[in-house]
Amino acid sequence: VREPDLAGRHVVVSAGGTREPLDPVRFLGNRSSGKQGYALARSAAARGARVTLVSANASLPDPAGVDVVPVGTAVELREAVLRAAADADAVVMAAAVADFRPATYAVGKIKKKDDQEPAPITLVRNPDILAEIAGDRARSGQVIVGFAAETDDVLANGRAKLKRKGCDLLVVNEVGEHKTFGSEENEAVVLGADGSETPVAHGPKEALAETVWDLVAERLG
Ligand code: PMT
DSSP: OOOOTTTTOEEEEEEEBOOEEEETTEEEOOOOOSHHHHHHHHHHHHTTOEEEEEEESOOSOOOTTOEEEEEOSHHHHHHHHHHHHTTOSEEEEOSBOOSEEESOOOSSOOOOOTTSOOOOOOEEEOOOHHHHHHHHHHHHOOEEEEEEEESSSHHHHHHHHHHHHTOSEEEEEEOBTTBSTTOSEEEEEEEETTSOEEEEEEEEHHHHHHHHHHHHHHHHO
16 A cells, blocks of 8 residues: 555646647547546545646546546646646646647638638647746746657657756656557656656556656655
């Protein structure tokens, strides 16, 4: 049985992938299943934390004893995370958040016109939620954890991302069409703003979740 080292703590976890609608039937999305975020939520609850799980489009059962807030888009995810983060001790952003969304939403289904080229899709930037909460934490004393989904130069990109986002810990994992997304397993290196590097060997997403909470618990003191 695990020591309840997160008892009395409120933690916020985001999971899944945002969907950015083009029209009532289409969206821009990504391959996140939510499994890594749900594993983090279950693990934190087992360690005694009060857990808010902001879940974007995941088709997974609600973890027992966890407060699940369903969202669709990046803008909705931002609102839910910021609201829950107000009294949180730690925030872990495992969700795959779209960096861009379509500039316009067509109220009716976009029609194909046989005599015309397809219309280009114009994108606008979504808010960077992780950078925003990491910027706020100077006041709040929260531990902020990001994930980095990389396909190449994984560690170098991860280190640059840790600096850019300003979080305390960044879990760097490699992704691909058939890698990490949707699978039961993951492997990663957790980079710390203090220069630490914690490798996590290939194994169940639960194992990575436990290491993340070990590092968070250390930083909460
Ligand atoms: O859900 P699974 O199928 O189990 O897959 C797990 C996972 C691969 C989705 C997960 O382990 C993972 O890597 N999640 C982060 C995916 C991602 O969006 O990475 P990124 O490198 O694009 O973003 C970096 C960080 O900034 C992330 O913490 C992300 O939540 C956050 N972000 C990104 C964009 C944005 N506009 N706002 C953000 O807060």
